[in-house]
Amino acid sequence: MKLWGGRFTKEENQLVHNFNESLSFDQKFYHQDIQGSIAHVTMLAKQGIVSEEDRKAIIDGLNSILADIESGKLVFTKEHEDIHSFVEANLIERIGDAGKRLHTGRSRNDQVALDMKLYCRDEIDEIDVLVKNLLEELLKIMEENLDTYMPGFTHLQKAQPVTLAHHMGAYFEMFTRDRSRLHDIRKRMNYCPLGSGALAGTTYPLDRAYTAQLLGFDGPTLNSMDSVSDRDYVIELLSALSTIAMHLSRFSEEIIIWNSNEYRFVEIDDAYSTGSSIMPQKKNPDIAELVRGKTGRVYGALMSILTTMKGIPLAYDKDMQEDKELTFDAIDTVKGCLALFTGMISTMTFNKEVMEASAKNGFTNATDAADYLVNHGVPFRDAHGIVGQLVLFCIDKGIALDDMTLDEFKAISPVFEEDVYEAISMKTCVEKRTTIGAPGQEAMKKVIAIYKEQLEK
Ligand code: ARG
Numbered sequence: 001m002k003l004w005g006g007r008f009t010k011e012e013n014q015l016v017h018n019f020n021e022s023l024s025f026d027q028k029f030y031h032q033d034i035q036g037s038i039a040h041v042t043m044l045a046k047q048g049i050v051s052e053e054d055r056k057a058i059i060d061g062l063n064s065i066l067a068d069i070e071s072g073k074l075v076f077t078k079e080h081e082d083i084h085s086f087v088e089a090n091l092i093e094r095i096g097d098a099g100k101r102l103h104t105g106r107s108r109n110d111q112v113a114l115d116m117k118l119y120c121r122d123e124i125d126e127i128d129v130l131v132k133n134l135l136e137e138l139l140k141i142m143e144e145n146l147d148t149y150m151p152g153f154t155h156l157q158k159a160q161p162v163t164l165a166h167h168m169g170a171y172f173e174m175f176t177r178d179r180s181r182l183h184d185i186r187k188r189m190n191y192c193p194l195g196s197g198a199l200a201g202t203t204y205p206l207d208r209a210y211t212a213q214l215l216g217f218d219g220p221t222l223n224s225m226d227s228v229s230d231r232d233y234v235i236e237l238l239s240a241l242s243t244i245a246m247h248l249s250r251f252s253e254e255i256i257i258w259n260s261n262e263y264r265f266v267e268i269d270d271a272y273s274t275g276s277s278i279m280p281q282k283k284n285p286d287i288a289e290l291v292r293g294k295t296g297r298v299y300g301a302l303m304s305i306l307t308t309m310k311g312i313p314l315a316y317d318k319d320m321q322e323d324k325e326l327t328f329d330a331i332d333t334v335k336g337c338l339a340l341f342t343g344m345i346s347t348m349t350f351n352k353e354v355m356e357a358s359a360k361n362g363f364t365n366a367t368d369a370a371d372y373l374v375n376h377g378v379p380f381r382d383a384h385g386i387v388g389q390l391v392l393f394c395i396d397k398g399i400a401l402d403d404m405t406l407d408e409f410k411a412i413s414p415v416f417e418e419d420v421y422e423a424i425s426m427k428t429c430v431e432k433r434t435t436i437g438a439p440g441q442e443a444m445k446k447v448i449a450i451y452k453e454q455l456e457k
Pocket of ligand 1 (some may be wrong): 108321
């Protein structure tokens, strides 16, 4: 069964085999392994290193293995060390001697470097679609809520009024940067390591540019030692995934707060909530909590690979086999979180009246009341003090600024006139903020047009 039995006089100890094997997890990229082998043998034949006949037999054999794995006819059995050994042994079983020529001019070191890269590249493309779906959902909420007023917070204290569209826009920005990070990584990693051999290239006249082209890379890598031992792209990907997870976690935290009995800004759909086994009244935001909680394991994967890589001398060392399980887990975790989170927010309802009332009752228009005084000639520092007195008065009476009578306003400052109500309405507070990036409708509409264009690209 072993690819390397020739030099050995003893059977491998079972515990050693179990400790050393990676088939139990690297079977996840069987598809990429076969794809890489097909490209490799196509190049070998073009270069006259294997015959046309062998090329055909090998490709047919590989395709039949692929079909049998996919139909469940061929199962991964424990005696093989890794996916590379598994596929090669199966190929030889199926087509005989021709199968033994597949590994010409190749090492498992450049093979695994290729497989991992292909896998990560495919996953980047899938994650990109999931982030894009989330952005589209956010854009929909934004377009429907340009005049849904709500409090904007600092220190989780009500600060100034914004709109739901504007608040969602902040997340739109975050997830747009996440996509751009994924695109950057894809571009930087897109060079093919195959043909680097174990570490020092090979003596066969390989056409590495051709293999690279067959596999959709921008070209071959330029240093064989780096090629077999570079896992930077894994680290970059896990870093980007950690950032996505962090963004989803912040968003989840807000939704959990907004969904609480105290806030009631949103109602999470029944389909995305769960109940309590003892408290009949409960409807818990478990999905948002899980998305928040799963962030930890994604960060864990990043820390793990950074630590694994820090002490590895050039070139390939077996430590690098540790890049897989945590990376696979982080990818699957983030994909799951993105899909569930998007489903959750697309079915969630927003209690617009509650949001607007909350903005009003939290003195979020206090800055605008001060600005009103400034516009009537009062120095800002004095205006700040006067509005402070208004706020104290309102707290004492349990009312909002807008609920004060004009006489009450005038008792604190004679500068106030009837038009103060208009000046401190939620609508005015928001709509006067028209600089680009601000919540006013005029500014938001321009920004949404830019977002739409970005999504269509
Ligand atoms: N299973 C190994 C890995 O994941 C494949 C490469 C093994 N190469 C070697 N020379 N032992 O890294």
